[in-house]
Structures are given as structure tokens and as C-alpha cells.
Amino acid sequence: MLRPVEMRKFRILVPQQHELELVHTLAALGTHVASRGGVEEPIVAELAEVARKRELERRDLERALKLLEVSAGVEGEYYRVARAIVEEISQLERLEKYVSKLAELGVSVEQLRGKGLVFVAAVPLEASEASKVAAAVEGEGVHAMSVKVGDETMLIVVGLSEKRDAVLSILKGMGLRPLEVPEWIGPSLNAGLKMIRERRRALMQEFKNVISYYVRTKREGEGKELAMYDEYVELGERISSMYSQLKEIAKQVGSEIRTRPPRRRIMCERRQVERALREIKERVDELSPKVKALSERMIELRTLSEELTRLRRLSKYLSKLAELGVNLDQLRGRGLIFVEAVPLKPEEVSKASSAIEREGVHVVPVEVSGEESLLVIVGISEKREEVLSILSETGLRPLEVPEWIGPSLNAGLKMIRERRRTLARRLEYVKRAIRERVDELGHEVAELLSTIRAMERCMNALVVARSVVRRLRILRRHEYSIIEGWIPASYSDELKRAIEERVPVLLVEIAELKKGEEAPYLSRLKGFLSHFTALTLALGVPSYWELDPTLILAALFTLMYGMMFGDLGLGPILILLSFLVERWKSFGEFLGLTPSGLATLSTLMKACGASSTVFGAIYGIAFLVKIYESPFSPLHDIVRIVAVAIFFGILQLVLGMVLNIVNSLIIGDFYDAVLGSRGLLGLIFYVSGLLLAFTVVREGLSLGVIVEWPHVLFLYVLLLALVGVAVAPIYRSLAEGLSLGECLAEGFTSILEMLMGLPANTLSYVRLAAFAIAHEAFGLMAFALAPTLGHIPSLLLANALVLILEGFAVGIQAARLIFYEFSTKFFRGGGIAFKPLSVEIEVEKR
Incomplete structure (x- = not known):
């Protein structure tokens, strides 16, 4: 009881395509897995060694760049950035050599830029060309001498500033270009040398950062698993949203959508999952606009339904008014006498009547149904505006008779019945079309929903594998997955048996811990x-x-x-x-x-x-x-x-x-x-x-x-x-x-x-x-x-x-x-x- 549970360390090697099944098996057995995920290949390991160096030398840059070219490819972003840095470092090193030589000769920055009485032009060239170029420029009354800068030759031309343009023209004609001193160098060449060296150190650190970040992304799987999981979650949300929309539409049109089993079983393997997600996304992208169009079609259905309901109520009200002998002109306030019909609840009749009768008009309550009444207001036309004002204040609205109804109420009732029949036929046609479409789309979306839900177990394993599976890549073609961890010693035999039964393993090692070796703590107390x-x-x-x-x-x-x-x-x-x-x-x-x-x-x-x-x-x-x-x-x-x-x-x-x-x-x-x-x-x-x-x-x-x-x-x-x-x-x-x-x-x-x-x-x-x-x-x-x-x-x-x-x-x-x-x-x-x-x-x- 005074010692934690005895542990055994395990190491399991499987082909990369079986790593997710291995993760599930280890999770089922309750193992503690070391967090050492990512890809490990010889190239990445060597790049990591370069990134860990305190000071980089020229050969380190060239070696790392070559390794990066092989691993990331010449079109890869990391290689292109690293190559640009190395090229700039090369330019700075060459510039440093020339500036150092010029500083020894006492040349100033102003002279190199032609801003003083005397100008100096430093021209890098081949040693065999030096005498020929010197003779050409000395014809302009300037002095020229060649100096060795390491393995290279530099021609230094000195003369009055008024001769500078002519000398530059001669050099240009011979295909030569004098050394250009960047604007950030100054105020002296010695100060410029310090700035060049500082810039070179900064670029070296930047190069190490690029290499370090590349190594980290490779070892962490470049974040593909998380991107895949995010895509999976997003697809699940989109499919669930479409399924909910279609289910609601189906309910409104008298149909039903049921979940369906997936058409095919997706293997829990990285490439299979990636392919399945790509196919599901393509199908979801195709179905989304169709579901949206169906939702918009429902607007037409609701509009037709609302119009039928309105006409049904209008027909009911106009039938009562026709029984009372009211004509259309009175309802529209065009005669000596006006009539207003106000739909309201039975309990609101007495209050509305007392408020309106004070204006000297007659109020006749008419029962339409148990829950609905019609307040018929009759008076001379000059009272109509006061009555409408009172109705507005009390929140009541008089019945509006459409202009297309006429010339009489009875004729209008016939027109309403005919319009209702036309709308009912249209409503049934639209409902039938929507029902057929929702059945068709619902079948596909329900299947997609079942498929995406069935993938949850595998997608979870994919994300977990990112941090616990270490991949070994050999010759860039063969990739193996390694998982290391610990299990209580009493379960070690069960672990080996379960792994060998469920996963095609290449290697299973279960070993006793060496003294002082790291292992997790698990109390024996229960x-x-x-x-x-x-x-x-x-x-x-x-x-x-x-x-x-x-x-x-x-x-x-x-x-x-x-x-x-x-x-x-x-x-x-x-x-x-x-x-x-x-x-x-x-x-x-x-x-x-x-x-x-x-x-x-x-x-x-x-x-x-x-x-x-x-x-x-x-x-x-x-x-x-x-x-x-x-x-x-x-x-x-x-x-x-x-x-x-x-x-x-x-x-x-x-x-x-x-x-x-x-x-x-x-x-x-x-x-x-x-x-x-x-x-x-x-x-x-x-x-x-x-x-x-x-x-x-x-x-x-x-x-x-x-x-x-x-x-x-x-x-x-x-x-x-x-x-x-x-x-x-x-x-x-x-x-x-x-x-x-x-x-x-x-x-x-x-x-x-x-x-x-x-x-x-x-x-x-x-x-x-x-x-x-x-x-x-x-x-x-x-x-x-x-x-x-x-x-x-x-x-x-x-x-x-x-x-x-x-x-x-x-x-x-x-x-x-x-x-x-x-x-x-x-x-x-x-x-x-x-x-x-x-x-x-x-x-x-x-």
C-alpha cells in the first residue's frame, strides 16, 4: 500500500493506416499513453539538430537548405522563405568583405555615394578584366587600381565628382556595375560593418526560426488532424441544420423523414476518413442550395395558406353583412350612409359599442361564431372619420373589402369562392411538389447524417492520435506509427493479447521499468x-x-x-x-x-x-x-x-x-x-x-x-x-x-x-x-x-x-x-x- 501500482512500459509499432484502431484499443484497455505525437524522419531529426545549434555556420545553412528542399519541396513555402534568407545572408557576407576592404583603404560612405568633391567607385570584376577596364576609365582623367578581396578582385576608381557620370557610363557599356552601398549603412563604413553583422545575426536567427517551426509542424502532423476535425464538426452542424429544416418542412406538408443507416462503412483509417470527408463536403455543397430553395418554396406555400385563410374569414363576414342588406358602397363610405364592420371578440363588444355610440351612430353586434363577433356600425357619412379615429385609438380595425370584389356583395361572394378554389388547387400542387422534393432530399440528408455520426468514434481517435502517435517515415514512402506508454503490470498480458487480436502489429514490446525511469503514479487505494x-x-x-x-x-x-x-x-x-x-x-x-x-x-x-x-x-x-x-x-x-x-x-x-x-x-x-x-x-x-x-x-x-x-x-x-x-x-x-x-x-x-x-x-x-x-x-x-x-x-x-x-x-x-x-x-x-x-x-x- 506504500508503493504505487506497479507499471510496465510498452512500445507498439503498426502500419500507419491502422493507428486509429490501435488508439481505440489502447483507450478501451485504460492505458496511459506518452504525449509524443508527430512525424519523425531522419531529415526532420537532422533539421532539428541544426535548429538547436547556438551559432550557425555557412555549411549549416547550405545543409539545412538542402534538407528542406528534399523534405518540403522546392515549391514549399518553408523552402522558399529559407532560400530567400540564405540569399540575403550571402549578399551581406559579400558586401561585408568589400566594405571591410574599403574601410582599410580609408574610403568614406560619402565618397562611395558621390556626395563629396572626390568620388570613389568600387567595381567587383574578374582579375583578367582589371587592366582593360582600368585603361578605359583612366581615359576620363581618373585613377584606377585593382585590389584583391579574398578570392575576388575589385577595381577602385578615384576621381573628381564631375567625372563620376562619365565613368559610370563607361562601366555600364562594359557590362559592369559598381558596388552599391545600401542607404541603411552609415554614417561611416566602420559603423556600417557593425550594422551588416547585426543584420546577418538577425537573419541567422530568422533562418533558425523557420527551421524550428517547420520541424514543429512536421512533428505535430502539420495540424491536418485538427483541420480535419474542424471540418468534420462543421459538416456535422451543416447536415444537422439541413436535416432539421427538412424535418420541419416534412411535418408541415404531411410527410416524415427518418434516419437511415449509412450506405457504406468507412474504414477508420486516415486516408479513408480524409476521402470520406471530401465526398461528404461535396455532397453537402450540392444539397445546401437545394434545401435553401425548398425553404424558399415554403414561403409560397405559407403565402397561399394565409391567403386562403383570409378569404375564408372574409367570406364569412361578407355573408353576414349580405344577410343584413348592407351594400358595397356603404362599406366603402361612398353614399349618404356609411357602414363599418369591425371583427372583434365577444367580450370586447360592450366596451367598443359604448365608446362609438357617443358619436351619434348606431351599433349592431352580430355573432359570427362562439369566439368571434362582428360589430356593425351605421351612421351618416360625415361621422365616419370620427368613428375610424375612435376605432384606431381602441386598437380595432374595420373590415377591408378588396377592390376586385363587386358590384354587389353576393357577386363578390361568388368571386371569393372561385378564387378560393383556384388557390386551393395551387396550394395542393405546391404542397405535393414540396412533399416529393422533401422526401427525395430527406433521404439523402438522413443518410449523410447517419454517416457523419458513425464517423465520430474515428474522428475522436484521429485527434487523440495527433498527440500520442509518433510516426516514423522511411524513404518518404513507408510510414509507421509508434505509440509508447504505461499499463499496470497486472494487465500487461491482456494488453499484448488484445493488441495482437485486433490490430496487425509489427512490434509489441512490454518491459519492466529500469530504476529511475519515468512512469506515471497510480495509487493502490480503492x-x-x-x-x-x-x-x-x-x-x-x-x-x-x-x-x-x-x-x-x-x-x-x-x-x-x-x-x-x-x-x-x-x-x-x-x-x-x-x-x-x-x-x-x-x-x-x-x-x-x-x-x-x-x-x-x-x-x-x-x-x-x-x-x-x-x-x-x-x-x-x-x-x-x-x-x-x-x-x-x-x-x-x-x-x-x-x-x-x-x-x-x-x-x-x-x-x-x-x-x-x-x-x-x-x-x-x-x-x-x-x-x-x-x-x-x-x-x-x-x-x-x-x-x-x-x-x-x-x-x-x-x-x-x-x-x-x-x-x-x-x-x-x-x-x-x-x-x-x-x-x-x-x-x-x-x-x-x-x-x-x-x-x-x-x-x-x-x-x-x-x-x-x-x-x-x-x-x-x-x-x-x-x-x-x-x-x-x-x-x-x-x-x-x-x-x-x-x-x-x-x-x-x-x-x-x-x-x-x-x-x-x-x-x-x-x-x-x-x-x-x-x-x-x-x-x-x-x-x-x-x-x-x-x-x-x-x-x-x-
Whole structure:
């Protein structure tokens, strides 16, 4: 239980096309896979070596450029950018040679640019042409001389500035071009040389950045998997949207769309998936405008339906008005008398009638149906505008009769019936056409939806593979996938059997770990005890090669909590509260705890409550009240409780050092196990010091006793251990070739820790006694308040304060002692938590 679950390391090699099936198999077996994804080929590895160099030389540039040409291709963006940088570096190097030579000759920038009385032209040329060109330009009354610049020749022409144009014309005629000094060089050639070198360094760094980025993108798969997954998610959203639209349309036209199984099964292989996504996208692009057109066709259907509904209502109203003898001219306000027909609800009739009748018109309510009435208003035409104004204010709208209805209401009713028949035929035709189209499109979209859903498992594996699969490419044609990771030793045979059955593997290696080799940490604790791992993980993830301190930390934490908070009454209350906390989700949200975090807190409360109950029985205290005379009372046995607290602290510190010795021996670090300040010498020093301190206290604080026989032996042992820890770093410096100064500083720090840290850590445990005494003292406070508040209220108040404030403070103190005083003596950390491979991916809603 003090060691994590034993691990085995595995390495699996498969052909690249089977890597996704391998990922799924490993996820099903709950393996922990190393995150080392990407493509690894000899060219990429060599480019990575170039990028890691601190200073690049010319041959490094040429070699890297050649490798980049082979790997990325001459048309590749990385190659073209890198080649442009190398060409600019070459130009700068050539410019640097010429400028350096000109600076030696005392030439200035102004002379090279022809801005002074005398100009200088520097012409790079072949050595065989130098005499011929010199003779040609000297005919213009200037001086010319040739100088060697490395393996090249440069002709320097000097003369008055008025001759410069003529000289340049001669040089141009001979196909020569003088050296051009860039505008950014200045103010002198020496300053320009520094600028050239700075520019060259910047370009070298830029070249390294290009190579580094290329290596990173190759090793990370160039982001193709993420792009494919994004495309998959986008296609899924588009298909789902089309399916929803078609399903709604089908419902409106009396049809139905059902999901269908995929027409063909897509192999879970990268190229097959890529091809399938491409085909699905092409089909979705074809179907999208068709679905959009069908949605637009639905607008016509809705328009026809609304028009039929309007005509049906109009026919109903006009039939009632025709029965009353109303004519069209009256409805349109063209005669002496006007008539307005206002559709409204039956409950609105009386209110509308009283408002309108005040204008001196007649109002006749007519029932059209149980839910609809028609308010017929009759009056002389001069009142019509006032009536319309009142109707507008009350939110009522009179019936509008279309202009195409006439010449009478009965004739208009016939026209409406004929128009309704025409619209109904058109509506049925459009609905039938839409139904046929939606059935056709729905069949395809439903199949696409099934296909895209069936690909989810494979697409998730594709993204996971990006970070856990390392690809080995040989001769640019053969590509293999390698996955490395760890599995509990008890499942190693099952892993090998499952891999060989499900995936055509080329290699399966499962090996025991070498001492000190990296491996993930997985606690052996299960069920109730597994919640205590939170104490260990609060320190950090333990290294695989150190003891798992979870049970020790849990035992010490609960013991110290109970010792400080011993109470037969409040202990069970703490246990009852733990059940409430476990189910109180809003409390967890307030504290920022997940459900598992709440479960851990509840478990700690149960353990601490049980410990408090046990110590409460020892102290004879319940709800801060002394209920029986116990052989041990913190308040009345202060010296004894302090001694117990210090003794308990000594045991913890000794245990911490022993654990450190064991951890060091496990990994083979004999130096730390024997010579370290927390190793064997440190333990000898601490125990010797404790024996001397006990002797001094026993002899009435007489320091002279430590030099008397046989106590002086402990003093000698203590001093030898101290000297041993101090000089041990010198041995380390000689054995491991480390800096002597750093090693001596380490020894000095270790001595300070032993002389000051260990005594301070020991005395820190006095807080156990202090809180135990304080807890019992709170009972006295309750009795002191009893005359004022009453006996029961004062006890209730004191217990509530103790449970909330002291209960929390005691937990902090117990945590501090195990996290600082105790665990710093042995805990190393720096491990990685065992995390089973998962192919479940959460997609953010767009």
C-alpha cells in the first residue's frame, strides 16, 4: 500500500493506416499513453539538430537548405522563405568583405555615394578584366587600381565628382556595375560593418526560426488532424441544420423523414476518413442550395395558406353583412350612409359599442361564431372619420373589402369562392411538389447524417492520435506509427493479447521499468481510502519511485485533528455534517468543489469526526463539558499534553527521515540516503540531539551534564554527524565533477537546516497541545457566560463557535504540520499522474 501500482512500459509499432484502431484499443484497455505525437524522419531529426545549434555556420545553412528542399519541396513555402534568407545572408557576407576592404583603404560612405568633391567607385570584376577596364576609365582623367578581396578582385576608381557620370557610363557599356552601398549603412563604413553583422545575426536567427517551426509542424502532423476535425464538426452542424429544416418542412406538408443507416462503412483509417470527408463536403455543397430553395418554396406555400385563410374569414363576414342588406358602397363610405364592420371578440363588444355610440351612430353586434363577433356600425357619412379615429385609438380595425370584389356583395361572394378554389388547387400542387422534393432530399440528408455520426468514434481517435502517435517515415514512402506508454503490470498480458487480436502489429514490446525511469503514479487505494489521495496530491504528484505517503498522511492528519479537537459530542456531529456536505451541491459550488471534491471533503470529515470522538473519550469531554473524570485532561495536565505533543512531533520527524532514506535507496541515491541532512547522518544528528536535550531537561537544565561520561558520547556523535553533512558535498564535487563553491553552499544550507530547522520543526508540534487546551477552555467560557445568557444558550453558543471556528482552524493546523514539518523531510514529487487514454472529445457549440 506504500508503493504505487506497479507499471510496465510498452512500445507498439503498426502500419500507419491502422493507428486509429490501435488508439481505440489502447483507450478501451485504460492505458496511459506518452504525449509524443508527430512525424519523425531522419531529415526532420537532422533539421532539428541544426535548429538547436547556438551559432550557425555557412555549411549549416547550405545543409539545412538542402534538407528542406528534399523534405518540403522546392515549391514549399518553408523552402522558399529559407532560400530567400540564405540569399540575403550571402549578399551581406559579400558586401561585408568589400566594405571591410574599403574601410582599410580609408574610403568614406560619402565618397562611395558621390556626395563629396572626390568620388570613389568600387567595381567587383574578374582579375583578367582589371587592366582593360582600368585603361578605359583612366581615359576620363581618373585613377584606377585593382585590389584583391579574398578570392575576388575589385577595381577602385578615384576621381573628381564631375567625372563620376562619365565613368559610370563607361562601366555600364562594359557590362559592369559598381558596388552599391545600401542607404541603411552609415554614417561611416566602420559603423556600417557593425550594422551588416547585426543584420546577418538577425537573419541567422530568422533562418533558425523557420527551421524550428517547420520541424514543429512536421512533428505535430502539420495540424491536418485538427483541420480535419474542424471540418468534420462543421459538416456535422451543416447536415444537422439541413436535416432539421427538412424535418420541419416534412411535418408541415404531411410527410416524415427518418434516419437511415449509412450506405457504406468507412474504414477508420486516415486516408479513408480524409476521402470520406471530401465526398461528404461535396455532397453537402450540392444539397445546401437545394434545401435553401425548398425553404424558399415554403414561403409560397405559407403565402397561399394565409391567403386562403383570409378569404375564408372574409367570406364569412361578407355573408353576414349580405344577410343584413348592407351594400358595397356603404362599406366603402361612398353614399349618404356609411357602414363599418369591425371583427372583434365577444367580450370586447360592450366596451367598443359604448365608446362609438357617443358619436351619434348606431351599433349592431352580430355573432359570427362562439369566439368571434362582428360589430356593425351605421351612421351618416360625415361621422365616419370620427368613428375610424375612435376605432384606431381602441386598437380595432374595420373590415377591408378588396377592390376586385363587386358590384354587389353576393357577386363578390361568388368571386371569393372561385378564387378560393383556384388557390386551393395551387396550394395542393405546391404542397405535393414540396412533399416529393422533401422526401427525395430527406433521404439523402438522413443518410449523410447517419454517416457523419458513425464517423465520430474515428474522428475522436484521429485527434487523440495527433498527440500520442509518433510516426516514423522511411524513404518518404513507408510510414509507421509508434505509440509508447504505461499499463499496470497486472494487465500487461491482456494488453499484448488484445493488441495482437485486433490490430496487425509489427512490434509489441512490454518491459519492466529500469530504476529511475519515468512512469506515471497510480495509487493502490480503492473505495473509501482513495479519497485520501487528495492529501498527497495537494503536495504534488509523487514520483513513481518513491513511497506513496497517502495512508501515512491520512493517519497523521486525522490523529492530530482528533488530538486538538477531542470531543465526544462534537465528533459525531462532525460525522453527521459530513453526510450533509456530500449531498449539498450548492455548498460545493460556493467552495468551487466538484462532486468528487465534495466526496473527499466528506470523507476527511468522517475520519476527523471519528478521531475527535476517540480523543473526546480519552479526555472525558462532550460538547465542551467534562462528563467524567478521565486519567488525561489537557487543561489540567498541561505539562503532560505538551510532552505528548512534542513526542508525537519527534516520531513524525524521525518517520519522515526514515521515509527519505528508503526513497533514496529505492532510486539508488546513496549519497542522499547516507550523507544528506535528511538521510542517515541527519537522523543520527537529530536523535543524538534529542537524547542530549532530554538529559539536560532531566538534570534540571544543567548544560554541564552533556560533557560528562557517558553523555559526551552523544555529543561526539552529534558533532561527527554535523561535520559529515558539512564536508560530504566536497566528495560529491570530486565524484560528480560539480562546482566546489555550489557544493559548499549546499553543505552550509544543510547545516543551517539541521541546527535551526529541526528544533523549530519539533517545537512547532506544541500547537497540538495548545489547541487541545483551548478546546477545553471554551467550556469554561460557556460556564462564565451562563449567568448572563443562561446555561443552555451559553453552551449552544460556545459549541457553535467551536464547531465553526475551531473546527476549521484545527484542520488548517493539522494540514500545516503534515505539509510543512513532516512531508518536507521526504516528499520529492515531480511525478506524472496516471491518466487513462480517452477518445471522448467535447466540442464547443459554435
